[in-house]
Amino acid sequence: MSEQESLTTHQAVVIVSNYILGVGILTLPRAAAEKVKTPDIWLSIIIGGLIAMLAGLIIVKLSQKFPGMTFYEYSQRIVGKWIGCILNLIVIGYFIAMSSVMLRAMAEVNTLFLLEGTPRWAMIIAFMWVGIYLVIGGLPAITRMFEIIFPITVIIFFMIAVMSLKIFDINNLRPVLGLGIMPVLHGVKTTALSFSGFEIMLLIVASMKKPETAKKAVLVGIAIPVLFYVTTAVMVIGALTVEGVISLSWPTITLIKSFEFPGIFFERYESLLLVIWMMQIFTTFVITHYAAAKGLAQSMKKDMHPFLYVLMPIIYIVAMLPKNINDLFHFSDSVGNLAFVMFVILPIALLGIAKLRGAQV
Amino acid sequence: MNRQWVTWRLPLICGMLAIMILFTGCWSRREIEDLGFTIGAAVDIGEETQVEQEFDQQGGDYSRQKALTLTYQMVQPGQSSSISGKGGGGEKKYHNISVTGDSLYEDTREIALMQGHPIFGQHYKVIVISDKVASKFNMRLLFDFFIREQEFRPSCLVLICKGEARAALDQKDKSQFPSMRLLSITNNRYRSSRILPPMTLSKLLPEINSSSSFLLQNVITAEDEVKFAGAALIYGKTGKLIGFLNEEDLESINWMSSKVKGGVLKSYDSRSGKPLLYEITSMKSNIRPHINGNRISFDIQIESDGRLGEQWENGNGFDNRFIRQVEEETVKQARQRIDKMLHKVQKVYRADVIGLDQYVRIYYPRIWEKIKKDWDDMFANATIRYSVKVNIKEFGTTSIKVH
Numbered sequence: 001m002s003e004q005e006s007l008t009t010h011q012a013v014v015i016v017s018n019y020i021l022g023v024g025i026l027t028l029p030r031a032a033a034e035k036v037k038t039p040d041i042w043l044s045i046i047i048g049g050l051i052a053m054l055a056g057l058i059i060v061k062l063s064q065k066f067p068g069m070t071f072y073e074y075s076q077r078i079v080g081k082w083i084g085c086i087l088n089l090i091v092i093g094y095f096i097a098m099s100s101v102m103l104r105a106m107a108e109v110n111t112l113f114l115l116e117g118t119p120r121w122a123m124i125i126a127f128m129w130v131g132i133y134l135v136i137g138g139l140p141a142i143t144r145m146f147e148i149i150f151p152i153t154v155i156i157f158f159m160i161a162v163m164s165l166k167i168f169d170i171n172n173l174r175p176v177l178g179l180g181i182m183p184v185l186h187g188v189k190t191t192a193l194s195f196s197g198f199e200i201m202l203l204i205v206a207s208m209k210k211p212e213t214a215k216k217a218v219l220v221g222i223a224i225p226v227l228f229y230v231t232t233a234v235m236v237i238g239a240l241t242v243e244g245v246i247s248l249s250w251p252t253i254t255l256i257k258s259f260e261f262p263g264i265f266f267e268r269y270e271s272l273l274l275v276i277w278m279m280q281i282f283t284t285f286v287i288t289h290y291a292a293a294k295g296l297a298q299s300m301k302k303d304m305h306p307f308l309y310v311l312m313p314i315i316y317i318v319a320m321l322p323k324n325i326n327d328l329f330h331f332s333d334s335v336g337n338l339a340f341v342m343f344v345i346l347p348i349a350l351l352g353i354a355k356l357r358g359a360q361v
Numbered sequence: 362m363n364r365q366w367v368t369w370r371l372p373l374i375c376g377m378l379a380i381m382i383l384f385t386g387c388w389s390r391r392e393i394e395d396l397g398f399t400i401g402a403a404v405d406i407g408e409e410t411q412v413e414q415e416f417d418q419q420g421g422d423y424s425r426q427k428a429l430t431l432t433y434q435m436v437q438p439g440q441s442s443s444i445s446g447k448g449g450g451g452e453k454k455y456h457n458i459s460v461t462g463d464s465l466y467e468d469t470r471e472i473a474l475m476q477g478h479p480i481f482g483q484h485y486k487v488i489v490i491s492d493k494v495a496s497k498f499n500m501r502l503l504f505d506f507f508i509r510e511q512e513f514r515p516s517c518l519v520l521i522c523k524g525e526a527r528a529a530l531d532q533k534d535k536s537q538f539p540s541m542r543l544l545s546i547t548n549n550r551y552r553s554s555r556i557l558p559p560m561t562l563s564k565l566l567p568e569i570n571s572s573s574s575f576l577l578q579n580v581i582t583a584e585d586e587v588k589f590a591g592a593a594l595i596y597g598k599t600g601k602l603i604g605f606l607n608e609e610d611l612e613s614i615n616w617m618s619s620k621v622k623g624g625v626l627k628s629y630d631s632r633s634g635k636p637l638l639y640e641i642t643s644m645k646s647n648i649r650p651h652i653n654g655n656r657i658s659f660d661i662q663i664e665s666d667g668r669l670g671e672q673w674e675n676g677n678g679f680d681n682r683f684i685r686q687v688e689e690e691t692v693k694q695a696r697q698r699i700d701k702m703l704h705k706v707q708k709v710y711r712a713d714v715i716g717l718d719q720y721v722r723i724y725y726p727r728i729w730e731k732i733k734k735d736w737d738d739m740f741a742n743a744t745i746r747y748s749v750k751v752n753i754k755e756f757g758t759t760s761i762k763v764h
Contacts, residue, residue: 026597038726112511118388167563171719178726244567258515268483 009213012204016221018146018283020197021228023105025277026252028194028229030238033245036187039173041233043184048191049226055344056198056218062351063205064214071202072298078354088299094342095292097335100318102285103127104328106278113253114274122360124319128312133183135308139207142290146283153276166259170239193336198222199343203291294348350358396479401434401540403526404490409461410567428464429494432527433458433480434540453535457527465506482512486540488519489580491526492593497603500595501569508562515563519595520546521577528582546589554615554624554641555608557592572597574712574737579605596712597737613702615661616634618716619646628694630674639691641753650720651726657739659717661747669756678756691751703745713740
């Protein structure tokens, strides 16, 4: 490996958390409320998180069987050259789709709330070039960037959460489990999908200094977004109620716009939220772009750099495919469904096959 | 080649820096001076202003039904930040502009034809709806525009005005903003219990979505002055205004739903008929619903701490017997008011605006799912038992002592 990639456990945690946190902060409360229809959304999120942790553990287990190898390298050793190649392509396709969804969501939110007159392509292209500047530095550069972004996100996010206590009413979150556990389970699929991102462990376990700590890394890496999402859901439902949230496209932004602190110089705190959200979108975009390019490079056993550039127009075109915001939401849902198949069912199957074939692998 | 790079490096870096500094900009930039900061809006039944009628005669008419008149309060550009010494206070800091039409959005954009600075809604404070509009249009349709448009702040306060709504956006003292005044009055809840907790757009949305009945603060105007006077009652099923509660009814509702931060309660001594005034320092209520088959009942305990604020009757505050007597009179008064209020909301309007539905939802979630559609009718037939307890903790610095 030409790049000197060795990640500490902390860095792995930061990568997983940053990747998971993304569009979900703004849309998860509504997506979950639509399914659950009771204030118990936060329970769904916790259960979803636990499922994600389980899936993450399976992926880690699989990766640990092949020390120093990424998914792209060991897939062919498990299921043979051709099937392995197809699997790699699907995974690469997934990363490209994910990357595109991030770009487009970023552009949509920006158009609506920040840059009314700026064309989407201008935002997306600027975003991509900054992204590629980072990705060229390889995993070490990406990791360092993530380590800078992460604490900023935590601080601003919890500051905003505390501020929104002003319009918080605990009665909106009661009763707990009033209609039993069934509504909660209805929402689990949606919430579990919002934790897609742990699949990056397919790639980064290979680069970890101590791959044996990867389990811990994936658990903590998912636990942090769980905390973020639960806080978001509790604050949003507590302030806007389930009935209110269902009809809001971007409930978290509405929440931040719903309170004012007279006397403090500026009023529009949603800009703070949008800043950290944009950074989280950026991290997700960068890591998926990297993962896709890395996949192409390793499948063809070539250098990664040319693939980074080749992917740019592809990601751009895919990002521009959804015709409107509903298309985008649907597209994002299908990508999520694909993630479920690829990263929950497939690893179990692969792990099974690898165990069966035992020594040959 | 290496040397070449070194010689070119400095100019290259300088060039890059120059590009970064000189070419940086915001595509969607709008100068703050060019924004028509709008801080309030009022919706009235369509009636064209003098100016509009003249515009129409001159050929400024367009296809529309004159259903609604939308009035925006705009901050006079350049005036908001100017020092007060300049105009001597006589200068108007705001101006109101009205447009009549059948689409609130079109009306808003029509202003771009009349003003150098189109509407900029990020600093919205208040929306006033006239009672005629509220009783004619469903709230869901009426507020669609205000809630949907991302430029308007969901923290915006919603008020009903009995009479012409735009009158509430005008005042004699032109050096202040009428919208701000309306907003500040809602901050006075620690001095009066006759103010509804602020109903913002973001709180309105769940009420509209769940088709529940609710109250909106009512404002009345007289000669460019305003007063918060009771509340307007919005009926859940129709989403329309069906009536008003007066100040005292509103106060009783606030007592019941522990939304009181302060205020006074005047009672009359039963023997002498002289006023006694109890000042509320805290008030809590405990609501417990009961469902037995089809019968719904509520047990409500209201408890308040406060002080004796004023007495027109001889009586010694240092004597606990007198204190007990005042407490009894206060409780009696409170019960009378609550009875009156309950009769009004249960029998006359048949709409649960007290917010008791919340408690049924919390305590009986499964039953609630079945009855929520007809909740207002169930509420009208519900039995409400309540108790009021008043504790006078002190009586200020003096007490009348008659020797």
